[in-house]
Amino acid sequence: MDDQSHVLVVDDDTETLTLLREILSKEGYDVGTAMDGKSALDHINNRVPDLVMSDIHMPDLDGMALLAELRHRHQDVPVILMTAYGSLKTAVDGLRSGAFDYLSKPFIVDDIRLVVRRALEHKNLSRQNQALKEQLRSRYRFDNLVGSSPGIVSVYKSIARVAHTDSTVLLQGESGTGKELIARAIHANSARSAGPFVAVDGGSLAETLLESELFGHERGSFTGAVATKKGLLEKAHMGTCFLDEVADLTPALQGKLLRVIQEREIRRVGSTSPMTVDVRIIAASKKDLDQLVRAGTFREDLFYRLNVVTINIPPLRERVEDIPLLTQYFVQMYGGKKSPPVTGIAPEAMALLTRYWWPGNIRELEHAIERAIALTPHPVIFPEDLPQSIQTATVQAAAQARGWVTLAELEKDHILRVLEAHNQDLGRASAILGIHRKTLLRKLRHFGFPC
Known part of the structure; x- marks a missing residue:
């Protein structure tokens, strides 16, 4: 945060x-003052402030009218409304009209410092958003895939290479890493993109139901089969079938899937006539199929048929530098649906996200951001808006879960802890760390933080 941020205070009370x-001057801010709304607008015409603090009740142009004028002229300038106890409802109305926050009189000094700091952080984040949006549109995206870490870029290269072939693909990765999104990206960039994309979870249904879902059935083939039904493999003709959690298929279904891949034929339940299908199989598993083959619980011949091209998807903890991009992507996805919209995330909240272990991977991050947006009363997500599990997660716990960590990881964890302990004050943090401020900024950029 800029130590010389310009704050304009508007109030008709000279003591205030x-x-x-x-x-505010003691906090290092450059402070301007105005006695009414019209004087404030004259000031703003000469110099646009980084923050406006305005009383609500003033003669001529009051605080609400000033807020409306600022939203029209300078949407990125945060406004803090000040109010006496009896007009709190008006302040809440002001928040709905786009004010960042409000302070009630008489003031609590610590509240002033905290709200002003957060408002200026929001101002800085707004400036960073455009750069992040450009990164989100960069070559490191396939539709809804986001990231620029070495691990995910390797995945993108694999998608580009395999998409234009008709090879069977096996996606290996933990739950929540985006296996279906990657399967959809392969399909969308393939010659089959005009055909259907059909997804089925191999672990979600009982064997009898799953067989009927995959292969279809003839009328009367079993109790309840009152009509002939196409299976998902048949529906995927000329397209792609994404078979998730293929490791959970029973041995019988594994054999039938093998015949589909080898012979390009299916047979509906209750039918004696095979049916030709032209379908590409993309299989996925959170379990290591190679280990399951050695354990005798997965067919070796099916494994070799699926393992033509294998793409290993890294967990989120191995692509920490992508967390800021992913977070902003989800803020854009959900934040615009709220009124007033949520447009960013505070640095101390981002520090918590990058320290967390993410056992649920990208899916867990998405849910955390969606929840935070629903709960926050501000245009920016702060630490207290995040789930308790993320707020209380410590570097030590993450290190224990990872086992031995590299010196680079230890350095990053230590820097983020120092910044968090000193309210993201770059000057104090660099002094404590014994490095130049520019060196600290360079390291933060390397960690993936927009600086």
Whole structure:
């Protein structure tokens, strides 16, 4: 945060102006004052402030009217409304009209410092959003896939290479790493893109139901089969069938799937006539199929048929530098649906996200951001908006879960802890760490933080 951020305080009470000027000047801000809304607009015409603090009740142009004018002229300038106890409802109305926050009189000095700091962080984040959006549109995206870490870029290269072939693909990765999104990206970039994409979870249904879902059935083939039904493999003709959790297929279904891949034929339940299908299989598993083959629980011949091209998807903990991009992607996805919209995330909240272990991977991150947006009263997500499990996660716990860590990981964890302990003050953090401020900024950029 810029130590010389310009704050404009607007109030028709000279004692309030004097008090706030004194408090904010001690915090290192450049403070301007105005006695009414019209004077404030004259000030803004000459110099646009980084933050406006305005009383609600003033003669001529009051705080609400000033807020409306600022939203029209300078949407990125945060506004903090100040109010006496009896007009809190008006302040809440102001928040709905786009104010960042409000302070009630008489003031609590610590509240002033905290709200002003957060408002200026929001201002800085707004400036960073455009750069992040450009990164999201960069060559490191396939539709809804986001990231630029070495691990995920390797996945993108594999998608590009395999998409234009008709080879069977095996996706290996933990739950929540985006296996279906990657399967959809392969399909969308293939010659089959005009055909259907059909997804089925191999572990979600009982064997009898799954066989009927995959292969279809003839009328009367079993109790309840009142009509002939196409199976998902038949529906995927001329397209792609994504078979998730293929490791959970029973031995009988594994054999039938093998015949589909080898002979390009299916047979509906209750039918004696085979049916030709032209379908590409993309299989996925969170379990190591090679280990299951050695354990005798997965067919070796099917494994070799599926393992023509294998793409290993890294867990989120191995692509920490992608967390800021993914987070902003989800903020854009969900934040715009809220009124007023949520447009960013505070640095201390981002620090918590990058320290967390993410056992649920990208799916867990998405749910955490969606929840935070639903709960936060501000345009920016703060640490207290995040799930408790993320707030209380420590570097030590993450290190224990990872086992031995590299010196680079230890350095990153230590830097983020120092910044968090000192309210993201780059000057104090660099002094404590014994490095130049520019060196600290360079390291933060390397970690994936927009600086």
